[in-house]
Amino acid sequence: MDLAFFLIQLLNGLQYGLLLFLVASGLTLIFGIMGIINLAHGSFYMVGAYLAWSLSSLTGSLSAAIALAIPLTVVLGMGLERLLFRHLYQRDHLYQVLLTYGLILVFEELRSLIWGDDVHGVAVPELLNYSIPLTENLSYPVYRLAISTVCLLLAFGLYFLIQRTRLGMMIRAGASNREMVQSLGIDIKLIYTLVFALGIALAAFAGMINAPLSSVFPNMGGGVLIICFVVVVIGGIGSVKGALIASLAIGLAETFGQVLVPEISGMIVYVLMAIVLVWRPQGLFGRA
Amino acid sequence: MNETSATAAPHRASGEVLLEASGLHTYYGVSHILHGVDFSIRGGETIGLMGRNGMGKTTLLKTMLGLVRPSEGQVKVRGIDMTHAETHAIARRGIAYVPEGRGIFPNLSVRENLLMAARAGVDGQREWTFDRVIDTFPRLGERLNNGGAQLSGGEQQMLTIGRALMTNPDLLILDEATEGLAPLIAREIWSIIKTIRRSGIATVIVDKNYSAVMALADRSVVLVKGRVVFAGDSNALSENPELMHRFLGV
Incomplete structure (x- = not known):
């Protein structure tokens, strides 16, 4: 493996990891703070991708599609939290698993009815549709670099929100003692609605910006969901920092597994998870 | 502790009925805990809420704060019916709660525990600022960046009281504030409660140290099996050994 090839794999791995972070950060926040196991989280990734495809077909621009789709997914997240998830906070995880598994089926059926079962491609925005040459024969797409940059900015923004703002303090406090937060005059239900909508919007946004790279296809949320649960387990439930490090x-x-040891690449992440679980059952940054 | 902070003018909510409960019946499942309890407190007043374990003191407080729903009865805050209101809406009308077991946020630093609660009082005043709380609890000032879980029991209690003050309340409810603390630390907490009382904030004090409670309280309310068996002048209770023995077992 020469240096340029290594650099490309490194950039691909980082870009994939940062994209995973967008989905996993919402999952870990919703799980860690609200105590909700949301199996339907991957469905929002799929909804984001399909919205990006259908709206960019309508408007002729992925940027316009994303600008329109983000508010839609925020409203969807807030609506679902108020209608369904709010009733499950005090319930056993089994209820949450049943409801959110049901939601996966509903989303897939709705996707089939609204958008059909075909695979669709989404065009890379014209402005970013070129590559940077690394060597004579190798180059790297600017769109991938742009995705990584946006994901990094969002990661820092999320870290700042959770660790450095009063709202973030309230969110973290809500994870440890919901009743006490309310007793201090803070509307914890509103905070939960915001956290849920934020998590959903991040997952959907990941689906939108990754649509030109991955295409848009049925059941695309399933694979992402499983790998994001691995991220949450490795990083520690509720830890945004843990989710970032585990995603990367x-x-x-x-990425390197697929290049270096393709025969066993499918199991590498699960072996990684098993090692972390043996070493630190609460995950890298989870609370014991 | 900064004793000068205790010499504040009469409090802004002085005399107004801040919290009033009437005919409260509360159940935990099939267990009938409160049997038609009446309770009220005015601005600037200090009430000792007493009773042996399991008599319904904490349930009464939680019912008035909306943390537990009554099956019958009414809770008014500043004259407005808030029986079915959310806890945060009740708290925002100037009521702060220091619960039994403290309720600090262990995953937040001392500074964060205080700052996350900061808000102006009902009339927009910010008499209790971060600096004033630290001035009142110098021990907290030395541990601002420590996690809540790293504090001693006494420091945790100071943090909970300081955090409650950051909401600039007119009424502070203290449920077993000195429970489990070493006598020296408990004395420090009592001294802080006196300072808060002198600043004009109304207080409801629940504590097993009955003599300390009655020495501070203008009025005492005693619960026995979910019923108010005594409500009146604290001296009338403390000077009557027969009542003290019958109601409180001392």
């Missing part, structure tokens, strides 16, 4: 580790492990 998994992104790099999968």
Whole structure:
């Protein structure tokens, strides 16, 4: 493996990891703070991708499609939280698993009815549709670099929100003692609605920006969901920092695994998870 | 502790009925805990809420705060019916709660525990600022960046009281604030409660140290099996050994 090829794999791994982070950060927040196991989280990734495809077909621009789709997914997230998820906070995880598994089926059926069962491609925005040459024979797409940059900015923004703002303090406090937060005059239900909508919007946004790279296809949320649960387990439930580090580790492990040891690349992330679980059952940054 | 902060003018909510409960019946499942309890407190007043374990003191507080729903009865905050209101809406009308077991946020630092609660009082005043709370609890000032879980029991209690003050309340409800603390630390907490009382904030004090409670309280309310068996002048209770023995077992 020469340096340029290594650099390309490194960039691919980081880009994949950062994209995973967008989906996994919402999952870990919703799980860690609200105590909700949301199996339907991957469905929102799929909804984002399909919205990006259908709206960009309508408007002729992926940027316009994303600008329109983000508010839609925020409203969808807030609506679902108020209608369904709010009733499950005090319930056993089994209820949550049943409801959210049901939601996966509903979303897939709706997707089939609205958008059909075909695979669709989404065009890379014209402005970013070129590559940077690394060597005579190798180049790297600017769109991938742009995705990584946006994901990094969002990761820093999310970290700032959770760790450095009063709203973030309230969100973290809500994870440890919901009743006490309310007793201090803070509307915890509103905070939960915001956290849920934020998590859903991040997952959907990941689906939107990845649509030109991955295409848009039925059941595309399933694979992402499983790998994001691995991220949450490795990073520690509720830890945004843990989710970032675990996402990057998994992104790099999968990417280099596929190049270096393709025969066993499918199991590398699960072996990684098993090692972390034996070493630190609460995950890298989870609370014991 | 900064004693000068205790010499504040009469409090802004002085005399107004802040919290009023009437005919409260509360159940936990099939267990009938409160049997038609009446309770009220005015601005600037200090009430000792007493009773042996399991008599319904914490349930009464939680019912008035909307943390537990009554099956019958009414809770008014500043004259407005808030029986079915959310806890945060009740708290925002100037009521702060220091619960039994403290309720600090262990995953937040001391500074964050205080700052996340900061808000102006009902009339927009910010008499209790971060600096004033630290001035009142210098021990917290030394541990601002420590996690809540790293504090001693006494420091945790100071943090919970300081955090409640950051909401600039007119009424502070203290449920077993000195429970489990070493006598020296408990004395420090009592001294802080006196300071808060002198600043004009109304207080409801639940504590097993009955003599300390009655020495501070203008009025005492005693619960026995979910019923109010005594409500009146604290001296009338403390000077009557027969009532003290019958109601409180001392």
